[in-house]
Amino acid sequence: MTDRRSDVVKHDPAAGAAKTGVPTQEALEAHLAPYAAHSAQSRGRRFPEAAPSARTEFQRDRDRIVHSTAFRRLEYKTQVFVNHEGDLFRTRLTHSLEVAQIARSVARNLRVNEDLVEAISLAHDLGHTPFGHAGQDALNECMREHGGFEHNLQSLAVVDDLEEHYGAFNGLNLCFETREGILKHCSRENARRLGALGERFLEGRQPSIEAQIANVADEIAYNNHDVDDGLRSGLLTVEQLAEVELWQVHYEAARSDFPQIEGRRLIHETVRRIINTLIVDLIDTTKLNLDRHTPTSLDAVRAAPALVAHSETIAAQAAALKRFLFKNLYRHYRVMRMANKARRVVAGLFDAFTDDPRLLPPGYQSTDALQQPRLIAHYIAGMTDRYAVKEYQRLFVIDDN
Numbered sequence: 001m002t003d004r005r006s007d008v009v010k011h012d013p014a015a016g017a018a019k020t021g022v023p024t025q026e027a028l029e030a031h032l033a034p035y036a037a038h039s040a041q042s043r044g045r046r047f048p049e050a051a052p053s054a055r056t057e058f059q060r061d062r063d064r065i066v067h068s069t070a071f072r073r074l075e076y077k078t079q080v081f082v083n084h085e086g087d088l089f090r091t092r093l094t095h096s097l098e099v100a101q102i103a104r105s106v107a108r109n110l111r112v113n114e115d116l117v118e119a120i121s122l123a124h125d126l127g128h129t130p131f132g133h134a135g136q137d138a139l140n141e142c143m144r145e146h147g148g149f150e151h152n153l154q155s156l157a158v159v160d161d162l163e164e165h166y167g168a169f170n171g172l173n174l175c176f177e178t179r180e181g182i183l184k185h186c187s188r189e190n191a192r193r194l195g196a197l198g199e200r201f202l203e204g205r206q207p208s209i210e211a212q213i214a215n216v217a218d219e220i221a222y223n224n225h226d227v228d229d230g231l232r233s234g235l236l237t238v239e240q241l242a243e244v245e246l247w248q249v250h251y252e253a254a255r256s257d258f259p260q261i262e263g264r265r266l267i268h269e270t271v272r273r274i275i276n277t278l279i280v281d282l283i284d285t286t287k288l289n290l291d292r293h294t295p296t297s298l299d300a301v302r303a304a305p306a307l308v309a310h311s312e313t314i315a316a317q318a319a320a321l322k323r324f325l326f327k328n329l330y331r332h333y334r335v336m337r338m339a340n341k342a343r344r345v346v347a348g349l350f351d352a353f354t355d356d357p358r359l360l361p362p363g364y365q366s367t368d369a370l371q372q373p374r375l376i377a378h379y380i381a382g383m384t385d386r387y388a389v390k391e392y393q394r395l396f397v398i399d400d401n
Contacts, residue, residue: 028055031111034297035290035300035301036208036298037112037113037116037208039056039113041298042177044176046160046171046173047173058113058116061119061175061178064174065119065122065126065172068158068159069163070127070158070163071093071123073382074092074126076384076386077129077130077132078091078385092125096125099122099124099214103117104118106286110213112210112213116178116181116210117210117211117213119178120181120182120211121217123174124152124155124184124214124218127151127154127156129151129346129383130342130380130385131345131346134343135343136150136151138342138343138346138347142377143374146373156182159182160172160179162378177210180207180208181208181214188201206303206304206305206306208298208301209308220275220278223318224321225271226325227271235332235334235335240328244320244324245317245320246277246314246318246320251266281310282310285311286308289307345392349380349388349391349392350376352396353376354373361379
């Protein structure tokens with residue numbers, strides 16, 4: 001995935017607006033702060049395209065993501081609980097929508113680009129395997145001798161190459177800034193391979209404010225909604241959560257304000273208050289950081305330390321909640337049992353396809369032995385939970401019917 005960046009095709013937006021009455025991209029983003037990412041100043045797309053009318057470049061990115069095949073598949077990909085375990089648990093799709101909602105709220109208060117932050121939020125999990133982190137760990141182990149597997153890089157591969165919606169190019173041909181936000185982590189080796197997109201990892205620079213917001217919004221969403229799902233599943237109890245300060249403070253406040261409520265209503269009220277506290281603190285602390293560093297452009301944001309952050313007190317409380325979830329939910333024996341099954345499915349599929357690539361659909365078969373493992377990883381990563389299970393059964397289970 002060598003970065004083949006080119007600038008957006010130049011045009012005269014003012015002239016077009018005068019003829020059609022459609023506002024220019026500059027007019028649509030006139031309210032943004034100088035440190036925000038502006039569509040008209042984007043570093044462009046890999047393949048040149050005429051500028052959109054009636055929407056900005058980042059709105060076009062968001063729309064392409066929403067209409068992509070990979071985005072639809074998120075509905076049947078695991079967050080923590082595998083899809084068949086219940087209809088009310090979070091999936092990658094509902095998680096992505098929740099991240100986008102939180103991120104847009106923060107972006108609006110900071111006067112940065114809501115469309116960009118939404119595009120990044122909706123795309124950040126496109127490369128996730130079936131079965132959540134257990135599936136990713138299993139696929140990474142299978143790919144150890146072939147460059148490994150990392151879902152951020154896979155999300156980038158999806159939007160750069162794997163989607164097949166457009167006649168002129170593979171992928172979605174997203175703006176540089178959207179692709180940058182999708183890539184939250186990257187090894188130095190991969191960063192060098194990615195060219196301009198990987199430079200910030202080599203130079204120790206930051207991504208846009210919008211990318212930073214999406215990253216923190218992701219943590220806010222999954223920590224708090226995993227609490228909700230953990231309680232709903234019965235794997236966590238309110239009594240256990242009493243040891244977590246961030247939970248207990250808001251739980252007691254909710255009980256005090258609404259002594260008549262209990263059960264699910266009390267849990268929802270508590271989680272709602274926690275999320276609100278985290279968002280407000282994030283906005284307030286980030287505003288202080290912006291005032292302290294006074295960035296006057298996106299380039300100044302890149303050169304500054306990370307600006308989007310919580311206060312020390314709230315950051316410590318959020319970290320304690322994260323540690324609690326790791327110990328009591330993600331390492332719960334029932335979750336570990338399902339994770340073990342997931343690893344067996346992913347590893348079994350990979351081994352079967354490696355032993356005989358003719359079992360793969362034609363588009364994933366290659367005469368290049370070095371390329372074949374990556375194509376297998378692409379195929380498995382694109383599966384939903386239930387498709388992976390069915391594929392495993394088709395390969396290994398003899399049906400007498």
